[in-house]
Amino acid sequence: MTETSTSRSLTWYAHPAARNWTCAPASGEVQAFHSGLPAYSPTPLAELPRLAGELGVGRVLAKDESARLGLPAFKALGTSWAVHRILAERxxxxxxxxxxxxxxATDGNHGRALARMARLFGQRAHVFVPRGLHPAAVSAIAAEGARVTVVDGPYDDAVRAAAEAVTAPDAVLVQDAGRPGYERIPGWIVEGYSTLFTEIDAQLAATGAASPGLLAVPVGVGSLAQAAVTHYRSRPADGPPAALLSVEPEAAPCVLESLHRREAVSVTTGETAMAGLNCGTPSHLAWPHLRDGLDAAVTVTDAESRTAARDLGALGVPAGPCGAASLAGIRAALTGPDAGTRRAALDLGPESTVVLLSTEGNAANPRFLDPRS
Known part of the structure; x- marks a missing residue:
């Protein structure tokens, strides 16, 4: 059974049966590969007791991806593994x-990560970006040695342009959104993200904790959320299974709208500071995992994300707008009218552990920091 509710300030979806769904695990070789990369170390899992008190739960921890493999976002985990697999197969x-x-194609972090990994592995990169991407983000991609092409349209237009550009035998599309007939490389990217969750397991275990009671994931096309679902729905839980909450901008709710309809749909996106989440179509590869394995979904505003980023920064977690969306989404879900119903759908109590994925640092999104934005 699913529950849906919509108001001007909150759109909510719940699917409690998701915790009974299972799937195959990711490759067990991924973390060993990442461990051998230059600059690899597990990113911090920061304890935030002030937020636990605010939200009425036992613990709140933030997985801080602001310095992952020398870049200000988690994306290098997926691109590095995919490039490794492409070159090994070749x-x-x-x-x-x-x-x-x-x-x-990219809204910033994925393209920069691919450009960095192309340089690391002695390859070339060609990155398509949508109109309106902040010039500093474009410059950061170019500084990694990539050729950058600006598309006169939104992110989905950049995705199409990138796919159409792959015509030579020495060109390979490395996109994180799967579509019919293009699933293997996006699947490798998703596998690459599994290291993040393996790290969380070890970090929680080191404190004597089991799996989180709730994990909040920012969502664009849904690849990271697919990795979260794969991790937590493919292994026996040490205690009650984790509830998984996806968080999207109100301006780009493609996954939440698809969940409401129980079929993958595209939406027209608007402007948002959460540039990395400004996607209009769920990944074809991710969609079955999101449909069956997500417990809940919520949307947040730019104002809520900005407030969350300031609050996380004050607590020592340098979050950009996409990363801060996790906290904004948790606040939307656990506070306000009908919060008791939403807590019950997530099976959260006063002793529960909540983990927020802070997927980018504030340096990853110059548009968010620019007062003109």
Missing amino acids: ADGGRGAGPLTLVT
């Missing part, structure tokens, strides 16, 4: 040793 097939051109 070598196994006896194909030419010359450099590839790795092509993608």
Whole structure:
């Protein structure tokens, strides 16, 4: 059974049966690969007791992805594993040793991460970006050595342009959104994100805790949320299974709208400071996992995300707007009118552990910091 409610300030979806759904696990080789990369170390899981008191739960912790493999967001986990798999497959097939051109579309962090990994592995990168991406974000991608093409349209137009540009035999599309006929490489990117959740397991275990009672995930096309669902729905829980909450901008609620309809749909997106979440179509690859494995979904405003980012920063977690969306979403879900009903849907009590994925640092999104935005 699902529950839906809509008001001017909150859109909510709940699917409590998700905790009974299971799926196959990610590859067990991913973290060992990441451990061998230069600059690898687990990112912090910061304890935030002030937020636990505010939200009426036992513990709140934030997974701080503001310095992942030398970049200000989590995306390098997925791009590094995908590039590794692409190059390994090419070598196994006896194909030419010359450099590839790795092509993608991005709202910022994914493209910069792919450009960094292309440089690290001796490849080329061509990155398509939507109109309106902040010039500093474009410059950061170019500074990694990538060719950058600005598309006169939104993110989904950039995705189409990137796919159409892959015509030469030495060009490979490395996109994090799957579609029919294009699933293997997006699947590798999702697998790459599994390291983040393996780290959380170890970090919670070191404090004597089991799985989180609730984990909040910012959502664009849904690839990171797919990785979260894969991790927590593919293994026996040490205690009650984790509830998984997706958080999107009000301006780009493609996953929440799809969950309401129980089928993947596209939405027209608006302007939002949460640029990395400004996506109009769920990943084809992610959608079945999101439909069946997410417990709940909520949307947040830019103002709520900005407030959450300021609050996280004051607590020592340098969150950008996409990362801060997790806290904004938790606040929307656990406070205000009908909060008791939403807490019950998530099976949260006063002793529960809540984990927020702060997926980018404030340096990752210059638009958010720019007073003109």
